[in-house]
Amino acid sequence: MMRKVFAIAFKDLLRSMRSMFFIGISLAAPLLLAFLFSTAFGGGSSTAISNIAVAFVNLDVPPQGSPNLGDMVRDVFNGEGLKELISLHAVASKEEAVRGINDQEYSAALIIPANFSQAVVEEGATAQLRIISDPAASIAPQILENITASIADGFSSSKIMVALAVEELQRRGGQADEEFYTDVVDRITAQSQDQSGASNASLTILDPQGNTGEASDQQQIVSIIMVGMMIFFAFYTGAFASESLLLEEEKGTLARKFVSPTPVRTILAGKFFGVFITLIVQVNVLLLLSGLIFHIQWGEPGKIVLAVIALIVASASFGLLLMSLLRDSRQTGIILGGVMTVTGMLGGLFTTGIQNIPAFMDTLRKLTPQGWSLDLWQLVLNHASYKEILVPVAVLVGMGSVFFIIAVLRFQKRFAKR
Numbered sequence: 001m002m003r004k005v006f007a008i009a010f011k012d013l014l015r016s017m018r019s020m021f022f023i024g025i026s027l028a029a030p031l032l033l034a035f036l037f038s039t040a041f042g043g044g045s046s047t048a049i050s051n052i053a054v055a056f057v058n059l060d061v062p063p064q065g066s067p068n069l070g071d072m073v074r075d076v077f078n079g080e081g082l083k084e085l086i087s088l089h090a091v092a093s094k095e096e097a098v099r100g101i102n103d104q105e106y107s108a109a110l111i112i113p114a115n116f117s118q119a120v121v122e123e124g125a126t127a128q129l130r131i132i133s134d135p136a137a138s139i140a141p142q143i144l145e146n147i148t149a150s151i152a153d154g155f156s157s158s159k160i161m162v163a164l165a166v167e168e169l170q171r172r173g174g175q176a177d178e179e180f181y182t183d184v185v186d187r188i189t190a191q192s193q194d195q196s197g198a199s200n201a202s203l204t205i206l207d208p209q210g211n212t213g214e215a216s217d218q219q220q221i222v223s224i225i226m227v228g229m230m231i232f233f234a235f236y237t238g239a240f241a242s243e244s245l246l247l248e249e250e251k252g253t254l255a256r257k258f259v260s261p262t263p264v265r266t267i268l269a270g271k272f273f274g275v276f277i278t279l280i281v282q283v284n285v286l287l288l289l290s291g292l293i294f295h296i297q298w299g300e301p302g303k304i305v306l307a308v309i310a311l312i313v314a315s316a317s318f319g320l321l322l323m324s325l326l327r328d329s330r331q332t333g334i335i336l337g338g339v340m341t342v343t344g345m346l347g348g349l350f351t352t353g354i355q356n357i358p359a360f361m362d363t364l365r366k367l368t369p370q371g372w373s374l375d376l377w378q379l380v381l382n383h384a385s386y387k388e389i390l391v392p393v394a395v396l397v398g399m400g401s402v403f404f405i406i407a408v409l410r411f412q413k414r415f416a417k418r
Contacts, residue, residue, distance in 0.1 A: 008270025009277050012244055016278050026237045026282045030229040031289060034222065051087045052140045055097035055109035058090070062117035069120055069155065070112035073129075076151055086144070098132060107140040108133040110148060120155050220381075223296045227377040228352035230286050231370055232344045234311055237282050238319030239335055241275040245411065246329040268411055272404075275320060279312045299380045303389060307380050310393045313400035314369040320407035324414070347371035369399050 016022045056077070060070030077088045089106065091097050097109035111130040113119075119127035129148055133141035287304070290296050298304050322335050344350065347370025348361060365371025376392035 004266050005270040005273055008267060009274035012241070012271065012274030013277050013281065015244070016241060017281075022237070022240070025240070026233055027285055027289075030226070030233045030286055031293065034226040034229045034290070034294070052085060052108075052143065053087050053089060053106045054144060055091045055100050055106040056088045056112075057092070057094055057097050057109060058112045059114045060112045060116040061114045067117070069117040073110075073112060073151055077147075082147065086147070094132070101132060101134050104134070106134075107137045108144050110144065219295070219297075222294045223381050224352045224378065226286075226290045226294060226296060227381065228349040228374065230283065230290070231311065231315075231347070231373045231377065232340070232349045233286075234279060234283055234373075235315040235318055235344070235370060236336065236340050237279055238275060238315035238317075239322050239332070239340060240319070241278045241316075242319040242323040243329060243332050244274070245271055245323055246326060246332065250329060265412070268408070268415070272316075272320060272408070275316045276312060279316050280308075283308055283312060299383055303380050303384075303386065306386075306389065306393050307376050310376060310396035310400075311373050314373060314396040314403075317400040317403035317407065318369055320411075321403040324407040324410035343368045344370055348374055369396060369403075372396050372399070 054077070056074055058068070058070040058074065060068050062068050074088060074090070076082065077086050089100075091100065091109075094109070094111055097106065097111070100106045101109060109132040111132065113127045113130070115125065116127045116129075119125040129152055131141065131145055131148060133144070287298060287308075291298060322339060323332070326332060326335065346364045347368040348365045349370055351361070352374070365374065372392050372395050376389060376396065379389045379392065
């Protein structure tokens with residue numbers, strides 16, 4: 001029985017491999033579109049990132065006698081390590097900064113709140129550094145956010161030092177007055193400046209592999225767009241390969257097979273298995289070619305295997321389910337051109353290179369297998385743990401199992417009397 005199943009599946013695979021339509025749509029199109037979209041969203045990788053225009057709004061009002069820590073933030077950006085990367089422009093208000101962004105004078109703005117210095121020295125006080133960015137910009141806001149987060153971490157450490165100093169003073173029977181806070185802040189300021197000067201006077205943004213921020217951001221854009229294209233065309237191929245059931249039914253090929261000694265369920269199993277094998281070939285070829293062409297680091301082999309299995313189970317079963325709902329091949333145009341496009345859009349496959357997507361789009365993604373596939377592959381690319389990828393893997397396998405059972409029952413009922 002298994003021998004016949006493999007023979008039928010292998011025959012379907014050969015038919016797909018001989019089809020120029022399959023090669024163009026399933027293999028060439030994802031790679032070409034990934035290249036075009038990544039170029040549109042991320043620009044060429046040879047373009048150096050420098051002199052990013054950033055509006056700087058310092059609203060900080062420090063306690064009396066204390067230095068303005070907002071000015072310290074400005075000094076960090078104007079230091080030797082960052083002045084060629086970030087071009088800081090002091091403006092008076094948030095409104096002026098926003099106007100500059102709208103007029104494309106600045107790529108982003110950094111707002112220092114009025115209570116920034118106070119929040120650093122006083123226990124329980126909090127403040128937030130606010131970043132406003134141009135929605136059309138992609139890499140520059142990420143760089144500014146990374147640098148600002150690093151600076152904020154430094155001030156958080158300073159606040160811990162202040163709290164420890166106050167605790168030690170109180171333990172000795174003293175009380176923290178204005179003079180004490182001023183002295184502590186002066187010491188922290190001097191120490192920060194000394195450490196800044198003692199370093200290599202540079203700040204380089206690195207990813208876990210040691211790539212610079214420019215290369216990392218560009219590579220991330222290419223990788224996630226390639227993931228979106230791979231998922232979309234995997235589901236497209238699942239439906240396209242499943243269409244052979246309808247085509248053979250119309251041509252009478254299935255009828256001739258059904259009158260042979262081979263049981264109907266064996267024939268259907270071979271057809272179903274052929275869809276899975278076709279997808280295995282497609283996904284693995286895309287992973288290999290995209291790694292060679294775009295230099296994408298897909299991650300740990302074990303996690304890739306789990307993600308590939310989950311994607312194939314979901315896409316093959318989804319395609320079989322859709323084909324089981326159709327009467328003949330004349331209706332497949334609606335499925336391949338309409339349903340796959342709509343579910344792909346809802347799954348976020350066409351907006352992977354765009355930031356600040358509305359929250360409701362994330363909710364809609366969870367309603368489609370494409371959305372869960374995208375979440376899974378994003379986790380794999382971001383080097384998530386096995387525990388983190390377990391949920392999307394389980395959801396996709398669960399969805400695929402339900403789709404497959406429904407498709408099998410419908411096809412068995414359809415061909416029961418053949």
